[in-house]
Amino acid sequence: MNLPLYIAKRYLISKKKQNIINLISGISISGIIVGTMALIIVLSVMNGFSSLINYFFSSFDADLKVTPVEGKMFDSSEIDADAIKNIPGILHYAEIIEESAMLKYGSQQYFATIKGIPQNYASYTNIDSLIVDGEFILNDKGTKYAVVGQGVAYNLGIGLTFIDPIRIIVPKKGRQIKINPARAINYNSIFPSGIFAVLEEVDSKYVLVPFDFAKDLFESGSNISSIELGIDKNARVGAVQKEIQDILGEKFHVKNKYQQHDSLNKTMRSEKAVVYLILVFILVIASFNVLSSLSMLIIDKKEDIAILKSMGATSKLIRRIFLFEGWLISVLGAVIGTVLGLFICWLQIEFSFMKLPQNGSFVISAYPVRIISTDVVLIFAVVLLIGFLAPLFPVKFISNKYLLRSDS
Template sequence: MISRFEWSVAMRYLRARRSDGFISLIAIFSFLGIMLGVATLIIVMSVMNGFRAELVSKLLGFNGHVIVSGVANEIVDYGAISAAIRKVDGVVSASPYIHAQVMAIKDGRASGAFVRGLPDEDLDFSKLDGMTIRSGNLQRLDFERTIVMGYRLARSLGVDAGDEVTLIAPSFTATPFGSLPRGIAFEVAATLDVGIYDFDNLFIGMPLAEAQTFFRYGNAVTNIEVMVERPEDVERYLAPIDQAAGAMSYVTTWRQTNQSLVSALDVERNVMFLILTLIIVVAAFNIISSLIMLVKDKARDVAILRTMGASQGSIMRIFIISGASVGVVGTALGVIIGVLFCLNIEAIKSVLEAFTGTDLWNAEVRFLSEIPALVDPVEVVIIVSMALILSFLATLPPSLRAARLDPVDVLRYE
């Protein structure tokens, strides 16, 4: 147990006197280092967790967990295959669709895009998390030759809901003058904000029957989108879905489709954790140096305390309290600063952008429109535990040295 006497002496050593100013300055730097290290770790790891969670959520909300594709780039008997896949344990839904590329043209402006032809029940994009309708009405998709598109694509073409856009299919039509590309005008029913830059800049959606006619697929589709109960464990569904799909189809998971992106995020997250941990390690070394100087400066006081009956354990605890207090208070303030920063990260970003006049979060580079921050309580506990353990371990060498001081040697020439 730590006595009141030990607390009193330790707190007195922490209060700076004029002669101890340099020691206290090092202690302040140690405190700031631990506080900033803990806060930075929480902020960076929360942003990376939020970035990964938001990106995966949007990818899974817009794309299937499992994609069944035809070997010959088309699936003819997609109704029977979809029904067989739905019977697989853990499968939530299986929806056929057409995925194809087009050229969108409007008044001399042109942009490449991909078209997703979806069944009527999947055209209600407003049900998807994080997706908003910028303009128009999805009910207009009931009319022939109507489409929806990403709002960035619509903006680059200079169109809005109600305008017409000409789509050029990748196939050609034979004429007496040679093969000519097929172009059909479609009305834009609505513009969507998916929240992922590439989709907002490239996506066009239309009813499945309309896509089958436009791309001349007849009664066939290119893919079947499968949603499962546990997308994080998607590999467990792979074999039964592959068996239900049949020999003329092959199956890919969302992890395989986005393997490079997910792997890069995981590697970056681990590397950043290791790099930022060094801030706390450096602060812990500062605690060691400040305590060593404090022990040397207080050697006479320690010798007097020993002669008055203080034990080695009592002296050791005094210096442990002095050093660990810096780590505990710095860690506590670091957690408060880190969590508050994460909770108000968008407001802070807006203030910094207004102050610096720069765009701190470019959606073209970072895929998402806003900075996501997801504070993981388990991760915060790990960071706090690591900071406290390092702070405690840093106090042991100087405290042991103080406890082993021989009062006779110290006071011999006093």
């Protein structure tokens, strides 16, 4: 039997001479429980928002996207399209044109990005699931249509009826503005067929139009902005990406869905790290309650220390009793906090009882939660590490006073 651990467990659950010590011990355990719960719940909610954002971007973005390292556009003849199409796992190959333009709808004006897309765009994205009004139609009986982002539609005042066309105005290629500025611009009109909603970053930026419409409007000729690729679900995206990069060389970037929004993902990772460090710091502060609890316990048990010394207990054994006491407080708090944190996350996943404010203005109504096992393990390990270090100070320095007194 481990005598120090046995005595430490008795000290933990037994009533002390002073009720304040029981209160401080309860506060110590509660502080660790709350800190551990907060870490698990907050990080799980952040993981939920991150997964939600990546899901919506995944619905709008291609599996892989090829862009030039320099400049906005490149000649499509520079790409060995057949070599890329013949790579196992490639299902869809689409050339894309993206350029800025001024839009006019009624009396409203707005700058947006015109994205010329092919007919198979819906085949390698989930754009159909993002339509909030109208339909995803690019061509119907020879008439070309545009699908507008919700933010663009809001700024232009595009209503539900789609009665009026959107007028798109762009500068002509290689033309100087002279006496008549009208000769230096290209313009065309197109009716909206639907409105899509992803995230504000996308909604307020993009208008999707047929590829041929964008090609004529921007006079791009054989130049394109990017190539979007749809990959088989059973294929390894990383391996396909590397093979395409080897074919294209250093003049082109080949990015997966995650890398297409690298800055956003880096920002979210940084925010998660900062929140984690802040909560760990709060947990460290909360662990000072363990110091207080052990200090008071050592003072309360000074008579027991003298009795144990008289019975032949060594100073090392007595120190281990109070060291185990501190560790038990930390382990108990970590276990209960972890279980409660996971339970609350499960309740939110199953029942969505915590609603977002201003219900109806978001794509979801409740806080999203995603539990990542590595986060839980890391949190539990850090809490145990803090709990391991916290008792060392009072056990080493405060108990010394009573141990030396007993020896004398």
